[in-house]
Amino acid sequence: MIAQTPNLDDIIGVGGVELQLVFDYGLVFFLHTIRLSAFFLSAPFFGAASIPVQVRVMVSILISVSLFGKVEVPDPQTLPFLLLVEVIMVEIAMGLLLGLILTVLFSSVALAGEKVASSAGLGFAAQVDPNLGGQTPVISQLLNLFGIVLFLAMDGHLVCIALIKGSYDLMPLGRPFNFQALIASGLTSGGHMFSMASLLSFPIVAILLLANITVGVITRSAPQLNLFSFGFPLTILACFFALYFATTPMAFATRDLLNFILEFLETSIQGSA
Numbered sequence: 509m510i511a512q513t514p515n516l517d518d519i520i521g522v523g524g525v526e527l528q529l530v531f532d533y534g535l536v537f538f539l540h541t542i543r544l545s546a547f548f549l550s551a552p553f554f555g556a557a558s559i560p561v562q563v564r565v566m567v568s569i570l571i572s573v574s575l576f577g578k579v580e581v582p583d584p585q586t587l588p589f590l591l592l593v594e595v596i597m598v599e600i601a602m603g604l605l606l607g608l609i610l611t612v613l614f615s616s617v618a619l620a621g622e623k624v625a626s627s628a629g630l631g632f633a634a635q636v637d638p639n640l641g642g643q644t645p646v647i648s649q650l651l652n653l654f655g656i657v658l659f660l661a662m663d664g665h666l667v668c669i670a671l672i673k674g675s676y677d678l679m680p681l682g683r684p685f686n687f688q689a690l691i692a693s694g695l696t697s698g699g700h701m702f703s704m705a706s707l708l709s710f711p712i713v714a715i716l717l718l719a720n721i722t723v724g725v726i727t728r729s730a731p732q733l734n735l736f737s738f739g740f741p742l743t744i745l746a747c748f749f750a751l752y753f754a755t756t757p758m759a760f761a762t763r764d765l766l767n768f769i770l771e772f773l774e775t776s777i778q779g780s781a
Contacts, residue, residue, distance in 0.1 A: 536581050539681055540572040542596060546603025547672055552614040553656055553665060554607070557638040575673060582682040595682045602679065603672075605690050609776055610668065612697045613769040617655035617762065619701065620708035621648030627709075627716045628747035629740060647751075651708075651758075658762050667770050675777045686780045693776035700772065704765050708758065712750045719746035 545568045548554040554564065587595070625631050625645035634643040659665065679685040723739035 539581055540575050541568050542599040543603040544568040544571055546600045547607045550604045550607030551610050579676045580680045609694050609697045610773055612701050616701045616704040618648045618652040619705035621651035623709040624712050627713045629743055655762055659766055664766055671774055690780040712754055715750040719743050
């Protein structure tokens with residue numbers, strides 16, 4: 509005797525729960541995770557290649573569980589399909605833009621390291637950075653790691669998550685927001701990146717400039733000295749000493765920089781509401 513498959517129209521749910529209700533709750537939960545997942549994909553540290561995708565997905569799901577029922581979400585039954593697709597695309601764009609703003613501002617630390625490396629003649633000492641997908645100087649990677657450690661020590665990752673959670677109150681799901689203001693904040697962050705990188709690298713670059721001037725004066729007064737065999741080791745030694753003595757001042761400067769980054773991200777969210 510061949511068993512007959514049940515008619516799909518006869519299936520009303522599991523354990524007294526309607527399938528349509530399960531689908532609606534699943535769709536609402538999915539809408540909660542879109543903005544967070546997009547932010548974790550593009551933000552620094554959260555979107556690092558060293559962090560597996562599964563970990564990022566699990567973190568976004570856990571945070572979305574804490575938001576479930578606390579965020580105003582449009583009724584999926586009243587949303588047309590095209591409008592639902594529009595809401596999903598807007599949430600993806602919003603999360604990606606907020607993460608990119610944070611990434612651009614955070615790149616000022618790595619940019620300062622590249623400037624220091626090129627001034628010290630260590631631009632060739634580069635390794636492949638999986639986060640950037642290319643070769644970056646070792647000094648730039650060290651300063652970037654230095655900034656990430658300070659970022660975590662300041663609970664910057666928790667502040668970022670709190671800001672994204674607060675963005676649901678200012679920019680609820682399915683509501684229009686000022687997209688142009690958010691793009692303008694992203695463009696402004698590019699200018700801040702160069703200015704902050706200049707401020708971080710200026711003391712060390714100034715010391716290296718004085719070292720190069722000193723080497724030039726010495727080689728001018730004593731032409732028998734080889735510029736490369738004498739000047740290059742002296743410049744590298746001056747760079748290492750400058751980095752050593754500038755560690756504490758750069759820590760305070762990087763702390764102020766990270767505070768500015770978090771304040772700028774908060775201002776961007778408020779200005780886009």
